[in-house]
Amino acid sequence: MRLLDDRAPGAHDALRTLYPKTGAAQIIGITGNPGSGKSTLVDQLITQYRKLDKRVGVVAVDPSSPFSGGAILGDRIRMMDHAVDPDVFIRSMATRGQLGGLSRSTDDVVVVLDAMGFDIILVETVGVGQDEIDIIRTVQTSVVVMVPGLGDDIQAIKAGILEIADVFVVNKADRDGADRTVKDLKYMQSLASKHPEWCVPIVRTIATQGGGLAELMETIDSHQTHLQGSDKHHERSRSREAHLLRNALRDQLGQRIDGLLEADGYGDTLVEALVNRQLDPYTAATQAIQKLFSESE
Amino acid sequence: MRLLDDRAPGAHDALRTLYPKTGAAQIIGITGNPGSGKSTLVDQLITQYRKLDKRVGVVAVDPSSPFSGGAILGDRIRMMDHAVDPDVFIRSMATRGQLGGLSRSTDDVVVVLDAMGFDIILVETVGVGQDEIDIIRTVQTSVVVMVPGLGDDIQAIKAGILEIADVFVVNKADRDGADRTVKDLKYMQSLASKHPEWCVPIVRTIATQGGGLAELMETIDSHQTHLQGSDKHHERSRSREAHLLRNALRDQLGQRIDGLLEADGYGDTLVEALVNRQLDPYTAATQAIQKLFSESE
Numbered sequence: 001m002r003l004l005d006d007r008a009p010g011a012h013d014a015l016r017t018l019y020p021k022t023g024a025a026q027i028i029g030i031t032g033n034p035g036s037g038k039s040t041l042v043d044q045l046i047t048q049y050r051k052l053d054k055r056v057g058v059v060a061v062d063p064s065s066p067f068s069g070g071a072i073l074g075d076r077i078r079m080m081d082h083a084v085d086p087d088v089f090i091r092s093m094a095t096r097g098q099l100g101g102l103s104r105s106t107d108d109v110v111v112v113l114d115a116m117g118f119d120i121i122l123v124e125t126v127g128v129g130q131d132e133i134d135i136i137r138t139v140q141t142s143v144v145v146m147v148p149g150l151g152d153d154i155q156a157i158k159a160g161i162l163e164i165a166d167v168f169v170v171n172k173a174d175r176d177g178a179d180r181t182v183k184d185l186k187y188m189q190s191l192a193s194k195h196p197e198w199c200v201p202i203v204r205t206i207a208t209q210g211g212g213l214a215e216l217m218e219t220i221d222s223h224q225t226h227l228q229g230s231d232k233h234h235e236r237s238r239s240r241e242a243h244l245l246r247n248a249l250r251d252q253l254g255q256r257i258d259g260l261l262e263a264d265g266y267g268d269t270l271v272e273a274l275v276n277r278q279l280d281p282y283t284a285a286t287q288a289i290q291k292l293f294s295e296s297e
Numbered sequence: 298m299r300l301l302d303d304r305a306p307g308a309h310d311a312l313r314t315l316y317p318k319t320g321a322a323q324i325i326g327i328t329g330n331p332g333s334g335k336s337t338l339v340d341q342l343i344t345q346y347r348k349l350d351k352r353v354g355v356v357a358v359d360p361s362s363p364f365s366g367g368a369i370l371g372d373r374i375r376m377m378d379h380a381v382d383p384d385v386f387i388r389s390m391a392t393r394g395q396l397g398g399l400s401r402s403t404d405d406v407v408v409v410l411d412a413m414g415f416d417i418i419l420v421e422t423v424g425v426g427q428d429e430i431d432i433i434r435t436v437q438t439s440v441v442v443m444v445p446g447l448g449d450d451i452q453a454i455k456a457g458i459l460e461i462a463d464v465f466v467v468n469k470a471d472r473d474g475a476d477r478t479v480k481d482l483k484y485m486q487s488l489a490s491k492h493p494e495w496c497v498p499i500v501r502t503i504a505t506q507g508g509g510l511a512e513l514m515e516t517i518d519s520h521q522t523h524l525q526g527s528d529k530h531h532e533r534s535r536s537r538e539a540h541l542l543r544n545a546l547r548d549q550l551g552q553r554i555d556g557l558l559e560a561d562g563y564g565d566t567l568v569e570a571l572v573n574r575q576l577d578p579y580t581a582a583t584q585a586i587q588k589l590f591s592e593s594e
């Protein structure tokens with residue numbers, strides 16, 4: 001019974017060594033439904049940032065559920081245009097492991113890319129699941145991609161989006177319903193303007209043709225500049241560090257508990273007692289933790 | 298900086314008391330995309346099980362992401378037909394909290410319903426995110442609902458589904474493409490028949506009209522009977538108990554760490570050192586855990 005996925009031996013030491021070199025990268029999240037065209041947008045952003053001679057890392061997070069949908073494979077194949085460019089690094093994350101595994105693996109890759117001197121790190125997510133929300137909360141600029149005419153404009157524009165978005169993109173803006181989507185977004189903003197210091201801009205793009213890309217990049221830049229000039233930047237940094245610390249704590253405590261449970265079949269004995277209702281999970285956990293503390297003295 | 302969502306004080310004691318009374322309920326998972334009609338199916342299953350005089354509990358899990366979609370509200374309103382029936386209990390879970398929060402809350406509700414003597418517990422999930430996959434793995438019979446003609450037949454039928462499904466439902470079976478979906482499912486099964494002792498049945502339903510419901514219930518019954526007669530039942534029980542133990546461990550360790558981090562602003566101090574790159578998260582976690590162990594001696 002393991003609490004955690006394995007991490008390669010030595011990974012901690014590597015991350016410890018790399019960590020002091022991090023902190024310079026711009027970490028940008030791109031979140032959108034499957035079918036929103038966010039991968040095409042990421043693809044275009046890579047091309048544009050490369051023209052500015054920026055080194056670009058991409059971490060594409062796929063919750064890898066049977067229902068996650070999205071043409072992940074096709075997207076990744078399309079991105080292979082950039083595969084021969086040494087200043088572009090693309091990594092798909094697909095972990096169906098224990099809780100926190102996806103978030104932790106993504107953190108690790110971002111730390112490595114940051115330390116390696118990538119200027120821009122694009123974190124692409126579908127935006128479902130707590131793990132992913134957790135990831136999105138730690139980027140500096142969070143771009144949320146919507147698409148008109150999916151028939152769920154109102155549903156998709158839930159209040160939750162306003163909390164995590166720094167920039168809205170209405171992609172496929174040449175489609176019917178784009179005006180409606182923009183209008184709905186503006187209306188939602190007027191209801192819940194929690195960020196008086198930053199009114200979340202709405203950018204229209206047609207990613208397949210590169211339309212609106214220049215404006216999107218300017219908008220991301222403006223947000224980064226806004227962050228630098230406000231307390232927000234420090235706040236986001238703290239939030240990101242707290243997130244990394246939480247994951248590291250979960251990780252290391254998990255390893256200790258795993259060691260305890262695996263020694264002498266202790267975990268199996270506990271589970272058997274649970275199956276037979278001789279013990280309940282809450283008391284079993286308390287006993288295991290007491291054992292852990294007493295053995296570490 | 299908190300590792301965990303709060304649980305109401307005394308909840309642990311209540312769960313400890315209730316636990317020995319659990320183990321009799323049939324725990325059935327219903328997983329499907331938004332739009333697959335799984336809520337209608339759940340609604341119909343409630344009606345049918347009530348006709349058999351079974352008490353029915355429903356836990357509807359919504360990862361509550363901005364993109365989760367699905368007419369959760371509408372579904373819940375429809376289910377209010379059953380709201381006046383004291384032998385039906387419906388609870389929507391929507392936690393956008395820390396990792397594991399959703400899985401843990403769902404566990405708690407299932408434990409309570411089981412102890413209260415509900416015969417059937419239906420756990421309804423969208424099937425996205427690690428938290429949800431974790432939940433699905435702990436039910437006794439996992440029903441996966443597909444729907445024809447969403448244009449993503451091949452994508453949706455990923456190998457992962459075969460791992461978690463005990464029963465396939467092709468809902469909206471009067472739609473074009475139903476035969477194709479069934480055929481695709483059978484083809485996938487022929488490729489990856491990991492369960493020689495249980496060939497996952499494919500049931501066609503038209504949930505809005507109650508079509509195929511009788512067959513679905515028979516199939517669920519067959520699977521439950523199959524479980525009873527095989528090692529599988531013990532294996533699933535162990536898997537469920539191990540899951541509950543893991544969550545309880547995560548919970549209680551998290552509380553201890555939260556206590557440590559909140560005392561004298563210790564967590565804030567660590568985070569500040571991280572922001573200034575005087576410390577890395579992995580070393581900070583190690584220090585915090587050492588402090589925790591030394592203080593508990």
